[in-house]
Amino acid sequence: MAGILRKVLQWALEHASNRKQFGMNLTEFGLIKEKIARTSVAVYAMESMAYLTAGTLDSLEDPDCSVEAAIVKVFSSEAAWKYGSECLQIMGGLGYMKSYPYERLLRDARILLIFEGTNEILRMFIALNGLQHAGNELKEMVKKLRNPLMNPGFILGKGLEKYRHTKDNPKLDLKLNEYLHPSLKLGSDALEYCVKRFQYAVEVCLSRHGI
Ligand SMILES: Cc1cc2nc3c(=O)[nH]c(=O)nc-3n(C[C@H](O)[C@H](O)[C@H](O)COP(=O)(O)OP(=O)(O)OC[C@H]3O[C@@H](n4cnc5c(N)ncnc54)[C@H](O)[C@@H]3O)c2cc1C
Structure with missing residues (x-):
């Protein structure tokens, strides 16, 4: 998911750096800057969460990272969907066209909210699992x-x-x-x-x- 988003952001950035509207590059508009900044932050967070969780899995003898994995999945799938859409938006009308890769990438990102455990079920899993541990404490x-x-x-x-x-x-x-x-x-x-x-x-x- 982080890989999808990083790639899409890179393409959208290339476009925004060259496309001129009102005599300026798209990258000079505040609202476009915000989309780029927020997407970059999301990619950074997704990669960091994945590294942290994978690192925990690697470093412990008998790790149980099911809650962490569920959190990474929910956060990352929703970020890929939301910010993938923002990258398409930066492309303007072109982003919607089948001849560009965005609509396909967005469709691929959409299924991530559903399979490998739907995000509704995972949210309940995270909450109930967390409560179970807290209950003991x-x-x-x-x-x-x-x-x-x-x-x-x-x-x-x-x-x-x-x-x-x-x-x-x-x-x-x-x-x-x-x-x-x-x-x-x-x-x-x-x-x-x-x-x-x-x-x-x-x-x-x-x-x-x-x-
Ligand atoms: C392209 C593709 C590939 C797939 N590959 C695999 C695979 O390799 N292995 C595999 O095991 N499965 C696979 N699946 C199945 C996928 O895991 C299921 O589609 C997914 O788990 C959702 O189940 P469902 O479609 O039966 O939806 P349903 O269980 O009918 O759920 C429908 C909606 O209701 C929500 N919902 C259900 N129960 C609750 C509840 N208690 N509270 C709140 N909301 C609820 C769900 O979150 C969902 O939004 C694949 C599906 C697709 C589309």
Whole structure:
């Protein structure tokens, strides 16, 4: 999938660098630049995810990377479909024509959302598998949450946490940025926010429905 997208991007870039509209190359228009930038980021992310997962498979004795593989598949198939379409868009009307390779590549990218496990089924697999692991880790916590009268102090702390979450303002105390270059602070805060929101969603799910 990363290979398809990298190739299509390369062709679209060649076209955009030569095609003139309104006296300028397409590459000089902000909206076209954005398509090129976002597609490049997607290719980089897809390749990185694949290398990371393949590296884990290679380096561990008895690896179970089924969740990671499912995540790579969902992300990459959707990126190939979405950004393959953006590359076709850069080509304008030519991209739609059968004599150019884009419509074929887009059609090939479309099936990737369906086979090797449809993305709907894989999304459920990722979520349920993740919950299963979290369930084991959070067993004690869930027991306390389901018995508030026996654990008032704990419930009070959780209540404050819940208040912050209802305001969409989780406490960012993982300090991820301490492990990264200062220029990445914005990104690490965004990641930490997502981790905290995800953690809260898992806890709500498990306390509501049990483990
Ligand atoms: C070109 C091609 C090659 C293929 N090659 C292979 C192969 O080599 N090996 C192989 O094993 N299979 C192969 N397949 C089959 C492919 O894996 C299946 O098409 C795919 O798994 C989807 O199954 P289905 O077509 O029966 O769709 P269905 O199971 O009928 O699903 C239809 C839709 O409903 C959704 N859906 C189903 N259940 C749920 C649910 N519980 N919750 C939410 N949504 C749901 C699906 O995600 C999908 O969007 C191939 C298919 C094609 C088109």
